[in-house]
Amino acid sequence: MDVMNFQALVEPDRVHKTVYTDQAIFDAEMEKIWERTWVYCGHESQVKAPGDYHAVTIGRQPMVMVRQAGGSVQVLYNRCPHRGVQLVGNQCGNTGSSFVCSYHAWSFWLDGSVRAIPLAKGYEGTRMTRDNPDCSMKRAARVDSYRGFVFASLHADVPPLAEFLGEARIAFDDMCDRSPVGEVEVVPICHRVIQHSNWKFFMENQLDALHPSVTHQSTGISAGRVEKRLKAEQGSAPLYYHYLSTFASSFEQWDNVQTLNFPRGHGILKAYMGLRPQDPDTKAYEALLVQAYGVEKTEEFLSRSIHHVLVYPYLSVQSPLQQLRCLRPMGPDKTLSEIWHFRLKGAPEAIYRRSLWYYNLVNSPATMINADDLENWTKGQWGLQSKGGDWVSFHRDYGRDTQDGSTLQSTRGTSEVVMRNQFQAWLQYMQA
Amino acid sequence: MSSNSDNSINIPSAGPDLERLLAQDVVIEAGTAPGETGARREAPDHSPRAPQAGATAPGRAVPAAGLLTGGAGLQREVDQFLYRQAELLDDKQWQPYIDLFAADGVYWMPVTPQQTEWEGSPSIFAEDRLMMEIRKGRVMHPNAWSQAPMWETNHLVSHVAIESIGESQIKVRSRFHFMELRRDNVRHFGGRYQHWLVRAPDGSLRIQLQRVDLFNSQAPFDYVLQIWV
Numbered sequence: 001m002d003v004m005n006f007q008a009l010v011e012p013d014r015v016h017k018t019v020y021t022d023q024a025i026f027d028a029e030m031e032k033i034w035e036r037t038w039v040y041c042g043h044e045s046q047v048k049a050p051g052d053y054h055a056v057t058i059g060r061q062p063m064v065m066v067r068q069a070g071g072s073v074q075v076l077y078n079r080c081p082h083r084g085v086q087l088v089g090n091q092c093g094n095t096g097s098s099f100v101c102s103y104h105a106w107s108f109w110l111d112g113s114v115r116a117i118p119l120a121k122g123y124e125g126t127r128m129t130r131d132n133p134d135c136s137m138k139r140a141a142r143v144d145s146y147r148g149f150v151f152a153s154l155h156a157d158v159p160p161l162a163e164f165l166g167e168a169r170i171a172f173d174d175m176c177d178r179s180p181v182g183e184v185e186v187v188p189i190c191h192r193v194i195q196h197s198n199w200k201f202f203m204e205n206q207l208d209a210l211h212p213s214v215t216h217q218s219t220g221i222s223a224g225r226v227e228k229r230l231k232a233e234q235g236s237a238p239l240y241y242h243y244l245s246t247f248a249s250s251f252e253q254w255d256n257v258q259t260l261n262f263p264r265g266h267g268i269l270k271a272y273m274g275l276r277p278q279d280p281d282t283k284a285y286e287a288l289l290v291q292a293y294g295v296e297k298t299e300e301f302l303s304r305s306i307h308h309v310l311v312y313p314y315l316s317v318q319s320p321l322q323q324l325r326c327l328r329p330m331g332p333d334k335t336l337s338e339i340w341h342f343r344l345k346g347a348p349e350a351i352y353r354r355s356l357w358y359y360n361l362v363n364s365p366a367t368m369i370n371a372d373d374l375e376n377w378t379k380g381q382w383g384l385q386s387k388g389g390d391w392v393s394f395h396r397d398y399g400r401d402t403q404d405g406s407t408l409q410s411t412r413g414t415s416e417v418v419m420r421n422q423f424q425a426w427l428q429y430m431q432a
Numbered sequence: 433m434s435s436n437s438d439n440s441i442n443i444p445s446a447g448p449d450l451e452r453l454l455a456q457d458v459v460i461e462a463g464t465a466p467g468e469t470g471a472r473r474e475a476p477d478h479s480p481r482a483p484q485a486g487a488t489a490p491g492r493a494v495p496a497a498g499l500l501t502g503g504a505g506l507q508r509e510v511d512q513f514l515y516r517q518a519e520l521l522d523d524k525q526w527q528p529y530i531d532l533f534a535a536d537g538v539y540w541m542p543v544t545p546q547q548t549e550w551e552g553s554p555s556i557f558a559e560d561r562l563m564m565e566i567r568k569g570r571v572m573h574p575n576a577w578s579q580a581p582m583w584e585t586n587h588l589v590s591h592v593a594i595e596s597i598g599e600s601q602i603k604v605r606s607r608f609h610f611m612e613l614r615r616d617n618v619r620h621f622g623g624r625y626q627h628w629l630v631r632a633p634d635g636s637l638r639i640q641l642q643r644v645d646l647f648n649s650q651a652p653f654d655y656v657l658q659i660w661v
Contacts, residue, residue, distance in 0.1 A: 090485075105474040118474045189543050189554045192652035218576035222569030226562055244566065336652060341554060349552075359554055361563075365653040366541070366556045368570055374655055375578040 004028060006430040010423045013398045014391045017384040019426070020198040026332040033313060033429045034059030038142075038151040038164045040315055040326050041065045041075055043342070045148065045185045046092070051110060054092045057328045058154055063140065064088055065150060066095070068110050075140040075152035076112045087137070099137070112137030147172040148183060167407070168266035171309035174319035177301040179344035180292040184322060191339040191365050197377035199313065199329040202337065203422060205373055206308050206316045207269045209254040210396075210414040212247045215376055219368040220248025239277060240357035246273055247369065257307075257413035263406050265312025265425030267418055271305040275320050281350035288346065312425055321355040323363055333381050339363045394419040489545075495605075498593030502602075510604050511592050513637045514627070518587035518608070521660065526568040529660070533561055534630055534638040539660055541644040550641065556649060557660065564660075571659060578658060581615040585659075589625070601640065602629045608644075610661050619654065621661060623647045 004025070009016040019025055039058045046054045047067040054065045055078060062078040064087070078086045080101040087099040087108070098115050100107045107115040114135040123129050140152035144161040149172050151161055162169060176182050195202065205211065213220065223244030230237035260268040276282065289298040309317045314327040322342040329335050341359040343352050362369045384392065397415035401408050410417045500507070513532075520529040533539065540550040541557040550558050559567065570576055588609045595603040604627045612619045626643040644661055 100474070107474055116474050187554060191543070191554075191556075193656060194652050194654045196655075215577065218570045218573035218579075219566070222566045222573060225569060226566050230562070241566075353552060356552070356554065360556075360558050364554070364556050366657040368567060371578045371656050371658050372576070375580075 004430075006427055010427045012420065013395050014393050015423055017390055017392055020200060020381065020384045020392070021332055023332055026198075026329070028430060030059040030329070032432065033426075034329070035061065036153075036155045036432075037158055037429070038144075038153045038161055040311070041143075041150045041152050043148055043184070043186045043340070044073055044145060044150060046188070047073060049094065051094045051096050052092075053088060053095055055088055055090070058140070058152060061154060062086060063152065065152075066110055069097070073143065073145065073150050074111055075143045075150070077138040077140075079137065080106055081114075081135055081137060082106045082117075108137050112139050147176045164264065165311060166264060166266055167260075167262045168264075168268075168309055168311045170268070170304070170306070171311060171315070171317035171319050174301070174304055174306055174309070175317065175322055175342065175344075177293075178289075178320070178322075178347070180288040180346040182292075183345040184342040185345055187341040187343060189341070191363065193337050193339065193365055193370070193374075194330075195335045195337065195374050195377055196333055197335065197374075197381040198332055199327045199335045200422070201377040201380055202316070202325075202327055202335065203265075203310060203313055204419050205377070206310055207259050207267050207418040208414075209257050209259070209269065210251070211373075211376075213249055213251060213254060215372045216247035216369055218372070219244055220246070223368075224248055238357075239275075239354060240361060242273065243358050243361055244368065251414070255413045258409065259413060259415070259418050261408040261417055261421035263425070264428075265310070265422040267310045267312070267421065269307045270413075271307050271320070273307065273320075276302060281348060281354075285348050285351045288348070292346075312422060318358075321358045323355070323359055325363070333385075394423075495593075496595065499595065499597060502594055502597050506597070506602075507592070507594060509637065510594060510602065510629070513629070514589045514592055514604070514606055514625070517639075518589050522585050522587055526572070526659075530561055530564045530568065532637075532639055533564070533642075534632070534640050535561065537561060537639045538641050539564060539639075539644070540641065541646065541649070541661065543649055545645055550643075556646070556657065557644070559660075567659065582613060583615075583658070584613045586611045587661075600630060602637075603627070604629060608661070614655065621646055621648060623649070623661075 009019050009025075035058065041056045041058070041063070042054050042065055046052075047065060050067050050069045050071075052067045056063050056065055056075075063075050064078040065073060065075050068074055078088055080087050080103065082101065082104060085101055085103045087101055088095065089102070095110070098107045098109055105116075105118045109115050114130050117123060117130055117135065120130065128135060140154055141156035142153040142158060142161075144151055146161055146165060146169065151164075158164065165172075175184055223241055227237045227241035227245050230241065258270045260270070262268075286298060286302065289301065293301065304320075306319055309315075309319060311317065316325045317323070322344060324340045324342070326338045326340070327335055328338065339359075341356065341363075361367070394416040397410050397412050397417065398420070400412075401410050401415070401417045401420070403409075408417055408421050498507075517529065517532055520532070537560070538550055539557055539559045540555060542550075542553070542555050547553050547555070571579055589606050591605075591607040593605050595605055604625075606625045606627075608623060608625055610621045612621070623644060623646040626641075626645075627639055628641040629637045630640045632638045646661065
């Protein structure tokens, strides 16, 4: 691995196909990125009561996020230190006051420290006595949360979480600020969808404003037809038709949607959906926000121009609609996405239901949108495995990016500055 | 001929005491030992609150056998209606399929068996006829890219039980198994249908609500579902 020349694979305007296809490079990514920096585990509301746990994979490591007796959240390796058996065998649940191994009944407090070793006398005089830290479950090196969103790092030497998130913090600020009490709560359902392609296809696609009107034209056009008919017949159509029909907008319209690209590969695709209708539900909701934050702050919160925020290399957050997708790479050509929805605490039910439509139509396993994305990425993976060419092009608007502080921008929404910025971050991780 | 007559083979031996080592002195008899089992002694209060997957859900009633009071004619009519619906799906007859639904009919696939309302919680499908029309329009569009590879389905419907016969509504449950060919791979889905059926003015059956509970709805989806199940 040490002899890999990552620099040679990433040029400013193109990257070598092997960064998507090669097993050794994938293994290096797990080691140098996922197992070395902050990774999203879940939301605090997934583990409300002491003993509540949620299994989560960080890189290649099976971990368990668990609520402590004292109220904090800890992230532990899901592994019994005796013979290595995983301590929880399902995705989520409650483990009572301790983890108990199903093999030989070693037990551990919720913070991972050993509680009881069966037939402990048998260990007397060995190096595996209970005062040895090796008798306890190993913890993630760092655990922290930002506005209720829990992250862990398996490596101790990382910047503070807020510094890692950088400007992408806005994903969580924007989501929570839209609640009159400044908090969200998870909707306890997680859709899981597997893509047969490298994780980078997803991260690039999320801010790729050129693809929607090509990839999603069938759904956009079909939805637009029904929306138009409803408007003609009834004078208006529910907002959720618009969620689908916007995908069929013209190249020119997409070009006006800007992307903001930050250090560490994070980024934002600005808004295009116009989610502030002036119906009674929205007015009642906005009145609650004004009551909580005042007019000026409310206006600031609701007029933020955000569609997706990316926390590179694994999160895509749609804060105005309270949806979050998290990638768990499984191999160079296999990626699991976990898809969550959140409720704005204290907001009217109608506001939840409005964003629920987006969750159901775009993010469910029967999505009419990602069906075509997934097809593209599968074919993309196969194309990159071929000997028909060595390079992946990111030339659109190359050389015309502008730097504003640490933010990279382009005058064009469809600029491939997004991918160029992500690969600069990738290279920094891989060469560190 | 015995093999140990061959002196060139050196068989490792426990020595002359093997018979003594093998002499039996303890027999574990279930339930007679004092104290708790090993696991309970170590962790007597370990009681996960989440029910085990094999436990019957609390409050779950034993399903009633199908009603026969409607007569063999009604049973046959309902059977044929469900078979017809499955056949239209597999034959890609989208509009005739949609037309099996009442004007305000709904196709609903919840995520969990605990969900009770088609609106207000996450669903895999939650579609009225207008949304079904959008889905139909999508799969028929020449540039529905995901529809380019081979794609066929095969549904089997069985265990059709009429649960109740009301003045205006018949409630039916059944099981299905659904195979899907996409590109070069076959996937399997199974589960339970629940149909709330009503009569159209011409007397034929229409779907007021179809609830589809996939038994694997919470497993990872390898690719997505493109059309109704």
